Amino acid sequence: xxxxxxxxxxxxxxxxxxxxxxxxxxxxxxxxxxxxxxxxxxxxxxxxxxxxxxxxxxxxxxxxxxxxxxxxxxxxxxxxxxxxxxxxxxxxxxxxxxxxxxxxxxxxxxxxxxxxxxxxxxxxxxxxxxxxxxxxxxxxxxxxxxxxxxxxxxxxxxxxxxxxxxxxxxxxxxxxxxxxxxxxxxxxxxxxxxxxxxxxxxxxxxxxxxxxxxxxxxxxxxxxxxxxxxxxxxxxxx
Amino acid sequence: xxxxxxxxxxxxxxxxxxxxxxxxxxxxxxxxxxxxxxxxxxxxxxxxxxxxxxxxxxxxxxxxxxxxxxxxxxxxxxx
Numbered sequence: 009x010x011x012x013x014x015x016x017x018x019x020x021x022x023x024x025x026x027x028x029x030x031x032x033x034x035x036x037x038x039x040x041x042x043x044x045x046x047x048x049x050x051x052x053x054x055x056x057x058x059x060x061x062x063x064x065x066x067x068x069x070x071x072x073x074x075x076x077x078x079x080x081x082x083x084x085x086x087x088x089x090x091x092x093x094x095x096x097x098x099x100x101x102x103x104x105x106x107x108x109x110x111x112x113x114x115x116x117x118x119x120x121x122x123x124x125x126x127x128x129x130x131x132x133x134x135x136x137x138x139x140x141x142x143x144x145x146x147x148x149x150x151x152x153x154x155x156x157x158x159x160x161x162x163x164x165x166x167x168x169x170x171x172x173x174x175x176x177x178x179x180x181x182x183x184x185x186x187x188x189x190x191x192x193x194x195x196x197x198x199x200x201x202x203x204x205x206x207x208x209x210x211x212x213x214x215x216x217x218x219x220x221x222x223x224x225x226x227x228x229x230x231x232x233x234x235x236x237x238x239x240x241x242x243x244x245x246x
Numbered sequence: 247x248x249x250x251x252x253x254x255x256x257x258x259x260x261x262x263x264x265x266x267x268x269x270x271x272x273x274x275x276x277x278x279x280x281x282x283x284x285x286x287x288x289x290x291x292x293x294x295x296x297x298x299x300x301x302x303x304x305x306x307x308x309x310x311x312x313x314x315x316x317x318x319x320x321x322x323x324x325x
Contacts, residue, residue, distance in 0.1 A: 013300075065286075065311070065312070066314055069314070102314070109316045111259070111317065112262050112263060113262070114262050115262070157316070158316070190260070213291065238302075
């Protein structure tokens with residue numbers, strides 16, 4: 009299995025992703041420079057966190073035009089697994105692979121801290137190792153993570169079980185107080201309608217082994233590996 | 247030809263920077279200041295003398311890159 013991690017100028021979580029897939033989960037990893045025009049041979053593509061192009065103009069707005077993104081789009085349309093983490097999520101939004109947009113955090117602060125998310129849909133290639141409703145502790149680190157979309161799109165996301173993670177408290181209660189950045193509907197992660205593209209603001213790669221005192225993030229990355237091992241021809245369920 | 251482009255958040259989209267500035271103005275004694283909105287200003291030179299073509303070009307730039315039309319609106323002048 010070969011996991012591709014895209015490297016944009018300004019990516020800074022690329023090596024963390026590489027490390028977890030390689031050293032913790034035992035998979036091959038290929039680092040893909042953003043000038044590449046093909047992702048052929050990869051089983052999944054990770055868009056890592058960071059500050060691609062210095063967040064100039066808007067987060068992810070310039071990275072989405074990197075040559076590799078054309079290939080990533082094609083890969084996604086063919087059903088390939090794509091995970092965007094933090095800045096990667098912002099790039100997926102700007103690229104139109106996921107609906108909506110990120111606004112500046114309501115507090116205006118850059119927030120770097122552990123938060124809790126509730127797994128709203130455990131029947132996805134990214135969450136199959138989680139129990140539905142399971143509460144995960146994962147760090148966030150962003151200034152622009154306030155998810156926004158129009159009411160019609162939001163209703164669609166809710167109706168199709170595309171909201172995968174919601175910010176919650178330690179007991180799993182989704183409350184305004186547990187929402188760190190002002191995201192609509194406490195949204196921390198969504199997937200596309202086909203189910204093969206996930207964007208999430210929390211960083212699972214930063215909490216994926218016991219030596220770090222938290223392995224919750226491993227559930228997400230290990231779910232992907234398990235899914236790819238089984239090579240299911242179609243996405244499972246809603 | 248020079249294009250002067252303004253990109254602002256649409257009405258109804260929360261603008262926390264605008265709110266923070268509004269509070270700061272308030273604390274400075276500018277009590278009746280409301281609806282502060284923060285936006286971006288860009289200018290660029292176009293190698294184009296046909297006004298209609300320049301307009302179409304800048305519009306395309308705004309739609310594709312300079313503004314995210316889910317949350318932002320844009321306007322521009324050509325000189």
